[in-house]
Amino acid sequence: MHKAWNISRAHLSRRCCAKTRSGKPCQAPAVRGKVRCRMHGGKSPGAPLGRANGRYRHGIYTKECQDDLRRIREIIREFNEFGS
Incomplete structure (x- = not known):
């Protein structure tokens, strides 16, 4: 269950330091x-x-896999340039 929020201490919380459209x-x-x-x-x-993300399933989009795919694409490009 959620903690009960003490309304008597609400006015003591830190306030946002952003400016509104009016400049206030x-x-x-x-x-x-x-x-x-x-x-x-x-x-x-x-x-x-990683696994902390709820949609993590198979690892295709991990940083390591993306780096591997990038290297493979570079090799294919070099091979195509060399073969032409």
């Missing part, structure tokens, strides 16, 4: 450990890598 500070609560709110880029650093 955002004042929305910042994401825990960040300086921006969820609307101004504090929510997520991106998807996790």
